[in-house]
Structure formats: C-alpha cells, structure tokens
Amino acid sequence: MTSQDHVVPADYVAGRVPPERRQATEEHLALCKQCRAAVEAAQHVYQAQRFSNTTRAFLNFAARTVQGSATMLVPSLRRLSFDSSPPVPEARAERPVFEPLRVLQPRIARGARGVLGLLGRFGLVLALTVVVLLLPTPSGLSWEGHRALAVFVFTGSILALEPVSLPIAALMVPLAQVALGVADTPQAFETFSRPVVFLILSSLFLAEALRKHGLTRRLALRTIVASGGGVRQLLLGLMTIAVLFSMWVENTATAAVLIPVALTISRQVPDPKKARGLLVLLVLGIAYGASLGGMATIMGSASNAVASGFLAQIRPWSFVDWMRYGLPALLLIFPLTWWILLRLVPVAVQRLDIEPARQEVGKLGPMSRAEREILLTMAVAAFFWVSGSFIEPALGLPTTLLSAAMVAVATVAYLAVREIINWEDVKGVSWGIFLIIGAGLSLGETLSRTGATDWFASLITPVVTGPPLLISLMLLIYLSALLTNVMNNTTIAAVFVPILISLARVDPSLNTVQLVLPVTLATTFGYSLPSASGRMALIAASGIIDRGEMLRYGLILTIASSAVLGLFFYALAFLNWI
Numbered sequence: 001m002t003s004q005d006h007v008v009p010a011d012y013v014a015g016r017v018p019p020e021r022r023q024a025t026e027e028h029l030a031l032c033k034q035c036r037a038a039v040e041a042a043q044h045v046y047q048a049q050r051f052s053n054t055t056r057a058f059l060n061f062a063a064r065t066v067q068g069s070a071t072m073l074v075p076s077l078r079r080l081s082f083d084s085s086p087p088v089p090e091a092r093a094e095r096p097v098f099e100p101l102r103v104l105q106p107r108i109a110r111g112a113r114g115v116l117g118l119l120g121r122f123g124l125v126l127a128l129t130v131v132v133l134l135l136p137t138p139s140g141l142s143w144e145g146h147r148a149l150a151v152f153v154f155t156g157s158i159l160a161l162e163p164v165s166l167p168i169a170a171l172m173v174p175l176a177q178v179a180l181g182v183a184d185t186p187q188a189f190e191t192f193s194r195p196v197v198f199l200i201l202s203s204l205f206l207a208e209a210l211r212k213h214g215l216t217r218r219l220a221l222r223t224i225v226a227s228g229g230g231v232r233q234l235l236l237g238l239m240t241i242a243v244l245f246s247m248w249v250e251n252t253a254t255a256a257v258l259i260p261v262a263l264t265i266s267r268q269v270p271d272p273k274k275a276r277g278l279l280v281l282l283v284l285g286i287a288y289g290a291s292l293g294g295m296a297t298i299m300g301s302a303s304n305a306v307a308s309g310f311l312a313q314i315r316p317w318s319f320v321d322w323m324r325y326g327l328p329a330l331l332l333i334f335p336l337t338w339w340i341l342l343r344l345v346p347v348a349v350q351r352l353d354i355e356p357a358r359q360e361v362g363k364l365g366p367m368s369r370a371e372r373e374i375l376l377t378m379a380v381a382a383f384f385w386v387s388g389s390f391i392e393p394a395l396g397l398p399t400t401l402l403s404a405a406m407v408a409v410a411t412v413a414y415l416a417v418r419e420i421i422n423w424e425d426v427k428g429v430s431w432g433i434f435l436i437i438g439a440g441l442s443l444g445e446t447l448s449r450t451g452a453t454d455w456f457a458s459l460i461t462p463v464v465t466g467p468p469l470l471i472s473l474m475l476l477i478y479l480s481a482l483l484t485n486v487m488n489n490t491t492i493a494a495v496f497v498p499i500l501i502s503l504a505r506v507d508p509s510l511n512t513v514q515l516v517l518p519v520t521l522a523t524t525f526g527y528s529l530p531s532a533s534g535r536m537a538l539i540a541a542s543g544i545i546d547r548g549e550m551l552r553y554g555l556i557l558t559i560a561s562s563a564v565l566g567l568f569f570y571a572l573a574f575l576n577w578i
Contacts, residue, residue: 121163129154144450147180159488167432170439192438195405196305202408203299204429207249220261224357239289246293252534255290274348281345287535296327303493307520310497318389319404381411440490448498457502474566477522484526518569527554
C-alpha cells in the first residue's frame, strides 16, 4: 500500500477490509496521520450511531416488557425523550433486537432446535425429580417427606430452567404435589387465596395508576432539575425515587419506567464512551434502588409476602411489624449502596445540562386532579397500613378490617370508583406474580406438613446453633443472597422460612423473627446474574451492561450489603430489641 492508497475510514471501522490487506492497512495507518484522524472520526460516528440505536431498541424492548407487567404503553416511553427524535415504532418487520423479559412473557420455542431445547429443559426437570424419587429414603424422613423433597427439586429446577414462563411453571407446582401424593387438590391451591397474595396484586394495580397519570415521570424530571446537573446528586435522586416507589408497588415495574429516563439523560453527553459510563451508573443505581425499596414493606417483594404469610401463622404479625425491622435495614444499606456505586463505576462526566429537563417540567404544568388524588389516596393507605392494627380495637371495628390486604384492596376500589383507573388499565398487569407467590406458599406448606422441613432443620441445626450468633447469621444471609442469583427468591423464602421456624420450635433459645427476617431480606441482594431478578434480567437483556460488569459490581455490593444486614440484626439481638 502506497501513501496515495489512503484507507477508507468507513470500511476499516466496520471491519470490511479484506484479510489479505489488513496488515498493509495497519502499517499505512501507523505512518499516515491523515488516515488515522479520519479513522478516529469515523469511529466516533460509528459508536454514536450504535449508542443511539441501542437507546431506541431498548425503549422498544422496555415498552414490550412492561406491557406484560404494568401495561406501560409505548407512547408513555416515547414521551420520556427530551428531543424530537422520531418515535420508536410499535411493530417492526424484523426480529426485535432484545428478547422480551422471560419472567413476564412466555418463552416461545421456534423451529426444530427450539422445540428440542424446550423438551430438553422439561426432560431435565423430570429427570432430576425422578432421580430424587429413586434414591433411598433418608434416615429420619417419612415416605411423604421423601416425596415432598422430590416436589422441592421439581419446583427449584422448573423455576430455574424455565422451560415455560415463570407463572405457568408456578402452576405446575400444585400439579406435581397432587401427582406425587403429598397434597390433595384443595390443599395444593389453598395458599393461592392467602391475603398476602392479594396485597401484592393490589400493589401492581397501584403501580398502574402511577404510570397511567405520569407521576413517576413527573418526579423523575423534577429530580433531574433538583440535582442541578451533578451526577452524584442525580444518582441519589433517581435511586431515592426507585426506593420510594418500590416500597409500595412492584419493583420490576418501577425499574422499567425509570431506566428509559436514565437513557434519555445519558443521551445529553456527546461522547459515547462517557455517556455509557454515566448510563451504567444510573441504570445500576435504579435497579439496586428498586430492589432495596422492597426491603421496607411486606408488599415490596414476593419473598417478603411469603415470609410474612408463614410468620402470621405462628404469631401475630402485621404490616408495621415488618417495617419495624425492614425500614431501618433499608436506611442503613441504601446510602452504602450509593457510596459504593460512585466508587465502583467509572464516570468521566461530573455535571450535565438540566435545561431540557427544566423545559419538560414546564410543559407538564401543575399536577392534575387525578395525580393529587392518587398521592393523597396512597398517603391515607400508608397511614392505615402502619396504624390499622391499633385503630381496629380502639374503634371496635371487625378484626382484620384494616389489615394490609384489605386496605390495599379498598385503595384500588376507591381509585376505580373515582375512575382514576379502570379494568382496561389493570387487566394487563403481571398477574403471574399471583401464581408465583401462591406456588411458593404451597411448596412451603407441603414441606412442613410432610415433615421434610423438620428433616432439613435437623441437618442445619449444627450450623445455626453451634457457632456464635454472628457467624450463624452471616452464614445464613450469605447463603440466601448468593442462592438468589440462581433461584427464584420466592422459592428460597418458601424453603428457608419453614425450616427456620421449625428450628426455633425445637430450640427455645432461638428467635424466629431474628432468623427469618435477615434470611428473607438477603434475597434482595441478587445483583450478580440476570436470573437473580426481573430488574437484572431487564438491564442484561438491554445490552447496557455486560455480564462481567454485572457480576463484578453485583458481588461487591452483595458482600458489603450482606455484612451490614448481618451486623444490624446481630446488634438488635445484642440489645434485646428483637
């Protein structure tokens, strides 16, 4: 290649240089300053175009995803943009760049290879179950308990391998229980009508009311303006919004509506590399914040609902009882997460232009009547969630009239009567979570009824009662947090909580709440793999963060957060506050 044979920048950047000319091209670039400058300019254009395409594709992906969870329509996501870019098309002829979130939409097997893969996953689930059935019955375990172990393996494997979507997999759990003779049909489905199930379902309806009337978007824009453009303040503001909303509504829906806001913010940075660093920081902050907010309340997480359902069977247990421990744990771990994230994720941008967000806030105008009424209604509901158990006896009201589930249902009914939401709005929410929680409770009941829980408890008794309390707490918390990355958190709560309750019955020196709550709250820290939660699956499928980054950042946050959680509950025990 001579000096006159200049490199074509577009071909070089796109990788279209033939292999036989590659070496000559590299040698020419090493000598030709003009060509190097042209290639660098082309690389910036190419990266910017890829980044823009990723942004648009994610908006389309997020819209399709949340349509299965909170019916957040494509036009709602379009309005998050501050510029006049053309809208993301609702339907495209080609295959979408990103697959839908499998936790919310069924996995479809296409072609012979897809069908074989589906059958292979189903076959593996059945094979693992049959292997457990064929093994000799362990010493100290009854015949029914042995079969219940097979149901446990079936549940864990079908939820982990997902040969079908999670809600359908959850429906197969009662089927497996009846087929293996460890429950009859009424027993298998009884837990699907528990109050905590309807509490979580009502929280999804409330999330739809917030989405429909634009409250989440309004607060996000105001947070951007209030931050003054500072990245530290902006991260703190978005994480705070994620925490506050996920305390009361489903946390994956919260993350899904806020991540497009982070995408829009990052698009204000012209340099693609700097924009990506900012985007990773904000998206992780939103995902972690949405997870952490679920610690504070029973309705914040499906695992919380399962654990509360079991605790309510052995002792008086209310909404405020959970908040008494979950909220302080959140207040300790939240600022730690924000601080560590700022030091983990490299961000070259320190301040952003907030004028576009300020203009959007101006366009929104004052709050509508519906927005104000939603906020007031949720404030009243929160008051009764916290104080309902005290008001009932004081006013002579029927028992449980002001229980958390009844208050949630009444709140949704009020919003419907006021025509703030209607059936068309809420019929598209993720009803699958109803089935997942019911299946988790059903599995736990079966393990307890057949004696499998007591058998598990005898195995882990040396781990819990042998070492000092702090060591036992740390072992249980880290085990729960790490398992959450590969197993559904509802299943973890359904298995661990009855075991810990059984342990406390055998050994009066053990405090049930002291064991159950930290293990359940530790399921919050599933940050390392896409399979850990809907939030992590969402950002992994978007392509914003690669698996290596997710694993590295997630493990560091999991280790630090679990340590603080263990120390917190140890301090409560040391002070006799639990």
